[in-house]
Amino acid sequence: MDVPFTIFIVEDDPWYGQLLHYHLSQNPDDEVYLWTSGQECLDNMHLRPDAVTIDFSLPGMGGDKLLQTMRQRWPDLPIIIISAQSKITTAVELLKMGAADYLVKDDNTKDLLWNAIQKLRETNCLRERVKSLESQLQAKYDFGKIIKGNSPAIQRIFGLMEKAAQTPVNVSITGETGTGKELVAKAIHMNSGRHRKPYVAVNMAAIPTELLESELFGHEKGAFTSAVARKIGKFEEANGGTLFLDEIGDLHPAIQSKLLRVLQERELQRVGGNERIKLDVRLITATHKNLVEEVKNKTFREDLYYRIMGLPLVLPPLRERGQDVLHLAKYFVDEFCQKYSKAPMTLTPGALDKLRDYNYPGNVRELKTVVELAAVLSNGAEIGPGDILFASAGQDSHFLSTEKTLREYTRAIVRHYLDKYDDNVPQVAQTLDVGKSTIYKMIQDGEV
Numbered sequence: 001m002d003v004p005f006t007i008f009i010v011e012d013d014p015w016y017g018q019l020l021h022y023h024l025s026q027n028p029d030d031e032v033y034l035w036t037s038g039q040e041c042l043d044n045m046h047l048r049p050d051a052v053t054i055d056f057s058l059p060g061m062g063g064d065k066l067l068q069t070m071r072q073r074w075p076d077l078p079i080i081i082i083s084a085q086s087k088i089t090t091a092v093e094l095l096k097m098g099a100a101d102y103l104v105k106d107d108n109t110k111d112l113l114w115n116a117i118q119k120l121r122e123t124n125c126l127r128e129r130v131k132s133l134e135s136q137l138q139a140k141y142d143f144g145k146i147i148k149g150n151s152p153a154i155q156r157i158f159g160l161m162e163k164a165a166q167t168p169v170n171v172s173i174t175g176e177t178g179t180g181k182e183l184v185a186k187a188i189h190m191n192s193g194r195h196r197k198p199y200v201a202v203n204m205a206a207i208p209t210e211l212l213e214s215e216l217f218g219h220e221k222g223a224f225t226s227a228v229a230r231k232i233g234k235f236e237e238a239n240g241g242t243l244f245l246d247e248i249g250d251l252h253p254a255i256q257s258k259l260l261r262v263l264q265e266r267e268l269q270r271v272g273g274n275e276r277i278k279l280d281v282r283l284i285t286a287t288h289k290n291l292v293e294e295v296k297n298k299t300f301r302e303d304l305y306y307r308i309m310g311l312p313l314v315l316p317p318l319r320e321r322g323q324d325v326l327h328l329a330k331y332f333v334d335e336f337c338q339k340y341s342k343a344p345m346t347l348t349p350g351a352l353d354k355l356r357d358y359n360y361p362g363n364v365r366e367l368k369t370v371v372e373l374a375a376v377l378s379n380g381a382e383i384g385p386g387d388i389l390f391a392s393a394g395q396d397s398h399f400l401s402t403e404k405t406l407r408e409y410t411r412a413i414v415r416h417y418l419d420k421y422d423d424n425v426p427q428v429a430q431t432l433d434v435g436k437s438t439i440y441k442m443i444q445d446g447e448v
């Protein structure tokens with residue numbers, strides 16, 4: 001015998017409604033009700049349905065509105081949408097709104113509906129499935145919200161992050177400083193099945209080697225002179241969740257061996273203790289070093305390298321993310337204005353050019369700092385090229401690291417000196433050893 005179900009069908013077409021009603025009533029365990037409007041359905045909710053099917057194009061309160069109302073008031077009630085529309089975007093929209101299923105009206109609908117209701121009986125399985133669907137959709141949404149960028153290079157990373165979020169596999173992130181390694185690690189955790197469990201981040205380079213073992217694995221009281229009480233290590237803290245080990249490439253060889261053992265055995269013993277503590281930790285590691293090189297140089301253990309590698313994510317430097325520089329710059333300006341309750345500010349075309357032409361050895365972190373400083377320096381609602389100051393020598397090296405025409409090099413050099421000397425043309429002309437009229441002409445022609 002099936003688990004008895006009370007099913008509501010909301011359908012304004014009497015013939016189609018009767019067809020579905022007849023078909024679903026073939027299961028003697030179920031009670032099936034047919035309502036012809038959203039309001040009628042809501043008025044009868046005291047009958048406590050276990051599942052509801054809604055025709056998408058109902059008169060009056062439409063199927064989507066009814067779905068929305070019901071999701072708000074009965075969030076756990078599974079709702080199946082039946083629609084004449086086969087548009088995938090509509091289906092995705094409704095699934096996002098919380099529909100448990102979406103059926104297109106055709107000859108197979110009644111059979112599909114029957115199967116769908118059968119599936120709903122397995123309530124727990126279904127809840128998990130809905131949750132995982134929601135979390136997949138959520139994941140896409142959140143990655144883009146936290147990590148800005150439209151370039152193909154960063155979109156590829158989003159694809160891999162999604163895969164990483166869906167499975168408990170270890171993840172190793174490499175990339176230059178400031179490329180967003182920590183941001184990516186946290187986003188993977190927040191979008192994974194472990195997001196309600198702890199996320200613990202440890203910067204290995206920031207902890208003296210002699211303290212690292214007890215920091216990671218904990219210690220018992222009296223394990224060494226200063227161990228006045230038991231200490232829970234970062235692995236234990238992260239149990240059930242995610243441990244992010246930043247700067248793993250800097251790990252001392254002695255700790256590398258201990259880490260390897262813990263990862264192999266999936267359990268640890270606190271320093272000075274006998275108890276074996278079982279671990280269920282997803283490990284995400286990051287380094288700005290080339291670990292393959294470190295392995296070749298024998299400064300990083302090969303067996304540990306393979307153990308932690310899991311899904312490798314290589315974050316591209318900002319200079320390889322095309323127009324993302326400008327998207328990020330605008331995003332950071334808006335964020336800054338919001339944070340400090342300032343009126344909205346814009347970057348002038350000259351400022352955008354200057355930002356685009358720079359090399360960013362410090363990557364996104366450097367861009368953020370530069371843009372925030374520019375917002376502070378700007379006197380009005382506009383941020384101009386003069387407000388943008390680069391601290392490092394990256395700009396000069398950039399002249400050769402990106403390919404430009406001679407004309408473009410000339411413009412970039414002239415613009416650089418105009419910025420440097422506050423548009424003092426005679427001084428720029430003297431520095432570059434060209435006639436003033438050359439510079440004036442470039443300005444007049446809008447080239448700089």
Ligand SMILES: Nc1ncnc2c1ncn2[C@@H]1O[C@H](COP(=O)(O)OP(=O)(O)OP(=O)(O)O)[C@@H](O)[C@H]1O
Pocket residue numbers: 146147148149175176177178179180181182183184246288328364365368
């Ligand atoms: N794509 C991005 N969108 C928005 N903010 C970003 C992005 N990438 C990085 N950031 C920001 O840039 C800063 C540096 O990022 P993060 O600390 O994650 O870099 P990292 O690669 O871990 O740096 P390091 O190697 O120096 O530890 C942070 O403020 C972060 O929020």
